[in-house]
Amino acid sequence: MxxxxxxxxxxxxxxxxxxxxxxxxxxxxxxxxxxxxxxxxxxxxxxxxxxxxxxxxxxxxxxxxxxxxxxxxxxxxxxxxxxxxxxxxxxxxxxxxxxxxxxxxxxxxxxxxxxxxxxxxxxxxxxxxxxxxxxxxxxxxxxxxxxxxxxxxxxxxxxxxxxxxxxxxxxxxxxxxxHLVTAGAPGQHIAKVIAWLKQNFAADIPIDDLAARASMSPSTFRQHFRAVAGMSPLQYLKHLRLQDARQLMLNEDLDAGSAALRVGYESASQFSREYTRLFGAPPLRDIKRLRESA
Missing domain, CATH: 2.60.120 (Jelly Rolls)
Known part of the structure; x- marks a missing residue:
């Protein structure tokens, strides 16, 4: 090396x-x-x-x-x-x-x-x-x-x-x-969908619509998406929403319910469960820990 x-x-x-x-x-x-x-x-x-x-x-x-x-x-x-x-x-x-x-x-x-x-x-x-x-x-x-x-x-x-x-x-x-810059390559189609998701993750997004954006069938889209991103489209979308909610609570002082709505969650309890699973603590405790460590 x-x-x-x-x-x-x-x-x-x-x-x-x-x-x-x-x-x-x-x-x-x-x-x-x-x-x-x-x-x-x-x-x-x-x-x-x-x-x-x-x-x-x-x-x-x-x-x-x-x-x-x-x-x-x-x-x-x-x-x-x-x-x-x-x-x-x-x-x-x-x-x-x-x-x-x-x-x-x-x-x-x-x-x-x-x-x-x-x-x-x-x-x-x-x-x-x-x-x-x-x-x-x-x-x-x-x-x-x-x-x-x-x-x-x-x-x-x-x-x-x-x-x-x-x-x-x-x-x-x-x-x-x-793969990600060559016109027509599957990786480029997935990269474009990922870029679109980053801007629109709070919307209600059927997987079939994402597949259509990639010009693929739903099953082919899921296969190529996982190959590129290492996770399913739904898992990816969930991570984007939870990451953004965390930043909203940390930087804009939003409460968990307001942050959940902003990023596309309809159920506050589902948001809290998935947040805890990803970050290791419920929203209020996690944000308090981040502020204390900072």
Missing amino acids: ANTGDLARLAGNIAQTDGDYTTKIPALMVYRRSAATDPMPCIYGLGLGITVQGRKRVTLGDEIFDYGPGQALVTSVDLPVASYVTRADSVEPYLGVRLELDGRVIGQVAAEMDFAAPLKAPASRAMSVVALDDGLLDALTRLLRLLDEPHLIPLIVPLIQQEIVVRLLNGEHGPTLR
Whole structure:
């Protein structure tokens, strides 16, 4: 595996205490934790997550993705996951970097590349752990070094981001990225439905209507959706609603009943049951715990 020592030093200079750090590069964030954490349900969007020190685990449905130094987690569509740090202490804290990717750039670059192998028909999981090769690690390291030259960021960052996309398309996760940007591929149809669901999850949405949006029969749609997202369409929709309800209660001080209605639940008791199952505590207790930990 590639040596992440330089990347760890750069990330440590940015994140000198525990927290989540935005940077002058809008798509780039740095994270630091000095102890292992509890699982945190959240949404991972299109992007590249790199552990440069410590270890991290992400669960997607029943699947577990562990990654440490020299490895990266690639996510190709918005996926509801549980994320937590599994190895960190005050001497060697967890350090992570996340780079958001642009789907339009991926599509443009993929259209210009000449791939040796044709794209196979079946859609594949939109999340995978890949090894950081020297070229990808070098590009990421140069990206962090640019933070010391802010006047060059608008000129050079887009070039490095494009290089990273080229290297990803040419690597282990390349076929999955291509599935999601290639016109007519099942993965692209599922990616479009997922993007639509993110904007309309509070509506009453029959699965047959989603299948029609993907130009698939309901059974084929369910099969391809699970292949890409790691869960059924109904499970995915439930995660979106519960995640948004949590943010509404936390940020807008809504009570559980109001938040449930806002995200599309008709039954407050069903909302409370499903919320407790996902977040490990009823809404009121969970929000109190989040505020106290913050």
